Amino acid sequence: MIDIAKNIATAPRRTKASVIRELLKITTKPGVISFAGGLPDPQHFPYEFVAESVKEIMAKKGRVALQYGPTDGLPELKEEFVKFLKKHENIDAKSENLIVTTASQQALDMVGRLFIDASDPVLVEMPSYMGGLQVFKSYGADFIGVRLEDDGVDTAHLERQLQWLRSQDEHYKFVYLVPDFQNPSGVTLSGEKRKKVIELSEKYNVVIVEDSPYRQIRFEGEAPKMLYRLDKETNNTDNVISLFTFSKTFAPGLRLGVILAHPQIIKKLEILKQSLDLCTSSLSQLIAADFLRTGFFEKHIEVVKNTYRLKKDTMVAALEKYMPEGVTWTKPEGGLFLWVRLPEGMSADDMFQEALKENVAYVIGSAFHCDGSGRNTMRLNFSYPAPADIEEGIKRLATAVKKRLVAK
Numbered sequence: 255m256i257d258i259a260k261n262i263a264t265a266p267r268r269t270k271a272s273v274i275r276e277l278l279k280i281t282t283k284p285g286v287i288s289f290a291g292g293l294p295d296p297q298h299f300p301y302e303f304v305a306e307s308v309k310e311i312m313a314k315k316g317r318v319a320l321q322y323g324p325t326d327g328l329p330e331l332k333e334e335f336v337k338f339l340k341k342h343e344n345i346d347a348k349s350e351n352l353i354v355t356t357a358s359q360q361a362l363d364m365v366g367r368l369f370i371d372a373s374d375p376v377l378v379e380m381p382s383y384m385g386g387l388q389v390f391k392s393y394g395a396d397f398i399g400v401r402l403e404d405d406g407v408d409t410a411h412l413e414r415q416l417q418w419l420r421s422q423d424e425h426y427k428f429v430y431l432v433p434d435f436q437n438p439s440g441v442t443l444s445g446e447k448r449k450k451v452i453e454l455s456e457k458y459n460v461v462i463v464e465d466s467p468y469r470q471i472r473f474e475g476e477a478p479k480m481l482y483r484l485d486k487e488t489n490n491t492d493n494v495i496s497l498f499t500f501s502k503t504f505a506p507g508l509r510l511g512v513i514l515a516h517p518q519i520i521k522k523l524e525i526l527k528q529s530l531d532l533c534t535s536s537l538s539q540l541i542a543a544d545f546l547r548t549g550f551f552e553k554h555i556e557v558v559k560n561t562y563r564l565k566k567d568t569m570v571a572a573l574e575k576y577m578p579e580g581v582t583w584t585k586p587e588g589g590l591f592l593w594v595r596l597p598e599g600m601s602a603d604d605m606f607q608e609a610l611k612e613n614v615a616y617v618i619g620s621a622f623h624c625d626g627s628g629r630n631t632m633r634l635n636f637s638y639p640a641p642a643d644i645e646e647g648i649k650r651l652a653t654a655v656k657k658r659l660v661a662k
């Protein structure tokens with residue numbers, strides 16, 4: 255056989271297997287309670303709604319549903335999404351501001367293709383979404399890490415990094431943020447810091463990529479404005495590109511998302527998407543258009559929020575009950591994840607196998623850090639496991655932590 259390694263192009267050579275996907279293989283072992291995945295709870299997928307919707311679509315729009323569609327998306331979905339943005343975010347968008355994507359992971363790939371040349375600096379939160387890091391890396395991004403605090407990205411640090419890049423005459427590309435119930439940490443960027451981020455984007459002439467799959471899953475508190483909206487209200491400069499997905503509010507199996515941006519950017523993305531998949535599934539788009547048009551979205555999101563709130567509360571209560579002194583965790587107001595910090599000097603990476611022996615799994619926090627730091631941290635998912643398993647799993651995790659503390 256030919257030596258494939260020699261022939262493989264630069265981008266796939268740069269792409270390493272995602273640590274999460276590798277870990278997930280181990281954690282599906284029978285008996286293991288896994289907090290490692292990031293899956294929505296399948297118990298609450300809207301099965302009946304989808305069945306009814308497909309039946310109706312086939313009767314009335316079968317030829318559209320089973321046909322190729324326009325690369326930028328079907329008008330049926332775009333129209334509904336424009337209304338959604340107005341109703342839920344008070345954003346005035348037009349069809350030319352939108353491109354439908356095969357969910358957010360494709361959107362991230364398109365953004366990477368659009369902006370990144372090898373060695374271009376891209377600013378990312380530490381920690382940040384691993385799937386974003388993986389795709390930007392494949393295009394050769396040089397990551398500039400920005401510290402994350404309990405109220406979102408450290409804006410003073412962000413400014414120092416931008417200043418430094420500017421002083422080096424670096425052609426920095428964009429700042430990648432997951433501002434709402436961040437994956438992996440669960441933290442949300444505060445309203446005050448959002449204003450600062452928008453100010454910095456204007457001052458340093460840098461695009462902000464706002465990736466927000468969890469925004470609609472808020473259990474408590476008030477939602478700060480989307481960065482896209484703030485930018486419009488403050489600068490009217492179109493410095494923000496916002497990524498939406500139906501994966502967490504509806505079902506990831508639809509593989510459906512939307513990018514909101516300036517029409518010029520949308521045009522460029524459309525050309526890129528032509529070579530990726532021609533178009534996103536027409537059937538998925540029509541189902542999602544129904545989901546929004548009929549108001550089922552509003553009903554369904556309440557079920558999702560109530561379920562995840564209960565699970566988050568169960569996890570936080572179990573952490574409080576079982577974890578020893580010195581271990582801390584975030585208390586997210588929404589989303590699917592929380593973030594645990596072990597005492598400084600203790601390694602969640604090293605503890606992983608010991609936790610597996612206790613039949614519990616998590617994702618090591620260092621995998622989300624572009625510089626490999628954060629070894630004393632871990633991400634826990636609460637949306638997927640059943641409440642009883644959450645309590646038992648945290649008990650097991652605490653046992654692993656206590657054993658390690660004693661051994662130290």
Ligand SMILES: Cc1ncc(COP(=O)(O)O)c(C=O)c1O
Pocket residue numbers: 292356357358359360383385432437465466467499500501506510511
């Ligand atoms: C921050 C973030 N962005 C993007 C994605 C990709 O999601 P999807 O491609 O299903 O829309 C995820 C998935 O977990 C995520 O957490």
